[in-house]
Amino acid sequence: MVNLRPALATCAAVLALLAAAPAQAARCGGDFNTFISSMSAEASQAGISQDVIAQALGGVSPDPAVLAFDRRQRGTFNKTFEQYVSTRVGAGRVRTGKAMMLRHASLLSRIEQRFGVPPQILVAIWGLESDFGKGDMGKLPVFRVLATMAHDCRRTELFQGELLAALKIVQRGDLPLRDMVGAYAGELGQTQFLPSSYIKYGVDFDGNGHVDLRHSVPDVLASTANLLKTNGWRAGGSYEEGTSNFEAMREWNRALVYRKTIAYFADQLAQ
Incomplete structure (x- = not known):
């Protein structure tokens, strides 16, 4: 699991600035941290608490292995x-x-x-x-997987939706952050549900x-x-x-x- 704690304060500060602004669809590609900031603002406007967003997305980084697997698995x-x-x-x-x-x-x-x-x-x-x-x-951090896939421009709308849904799972208290581990497309649980x-x-x-x-x-x-x-x-x-x-x-x-x-x-x- 990616260590999310070091960047929590920074992420929370960014969210406080963004929360009042109208949410806009995050643009894929480009700077990854800018993309995550946009997704964080969208999540906040969707009712996700800043604490959940900070813990889930603070310090998250892209995973090239996820993109490589996604390109291979189509066969x-x-x-x-x-x-x-x-x-x-x-x-x-x-x-x-x-x-x-x-x-x-x-x-x-x-x-x-x-x-x-x-x-x-x-x-x-x-x-x-x-x-x-x-x-x-699956043993992959779901938020890292989904953030990586959402940032990739091939299916960004799909995976932006999955990323928000994953945040809702934690927000509802269905699973704690430590249990948000899954497969290469963010599938969760014993029958592998997308968020x-x-x-x-x-x-x-x-x-x-x-x-x-x-x-x-x-x-x-x-x-x-x-x-x-x-x-x-x-x-x-x-x-x-x-x-x-x-x-x-x-x-x-x-x-x-x-x-x-x-x-x-x-x-x-x-x-």
């Missing part, structure tokens, strides 16, 4: 379905998935009753994204007052189901390619091969 889903599924859905993962379905049977049943998404779909996504919460959820999806679809299913997608299995699985339901999932329907439920998974991942892998894995778990 990830160029494999055939057979090639891709063979690396993601092995016998061991299927066995573990079935054990998880048994362990969380009551929880999954309650989620299905509320959202209409069957257990095997949720467990398949959970397994693919983080090996059921036991695998790699905007975290805000939009997150569900406090364990009833503790916070949406915790890193540690709370009820929140993780219910939020995943809520994303699918909100995007058109129909209870009791097929999820094979060509169905409306298969299309509902586009919000999860637009890559055809990935959605086919979810459906295949779910079929294995349902047997």
Whole structure:
């Protein structure tokens, strides 16, 4: 995790000057610190406290490795379905998935009753994204990742929005700053939600007052189901390619091969 503390006082002073000015969209490219100052002012006008902004963005620096990875990873889903599924859905993962379905049977049943998404779909996504919460959820500081991607001009509007959403997660108290670590596009938690999806679809299913997608299995699985339901999932329907439920998974991942892998894995778990 990047050490954010040394620059907190400086960042807070800049924010005090900027808070009264009308927020304008930060311009990508150019000086990185100027960009962060503009984003800080925008966050302040969006209701994020200066303390959260200072702690999250104070001293943040660009990460060239994030940009390099982003340029490389576009070929990830160029494999055939057979090639891709063979690396993601092995016998061991299927066995573990079935054990998880048994362990969380009551929880999954309650989620299905509320959202209409069957257990095997949720467990398949959970397994693919983080090996059921036991695998790699990413180790990169989310604010450094998102600031880097937002400053890059290729998709600046998208990632400026994600950066503001990440600040809202901390502002709401869903995750502390120390838990804002994730993958190369700022994905968070056991089913790898982008921060905007975290805000939009997150569900406090364990009833503790916070949406915790890193540690709370009820929140993780219910939020995943809520994303699918909100995007058109129909209870009791097929999820094979060509169905409306298969299309509902586009919000999860637009890559055809990935959605086919979810459906295949779910079929294995349902047997």
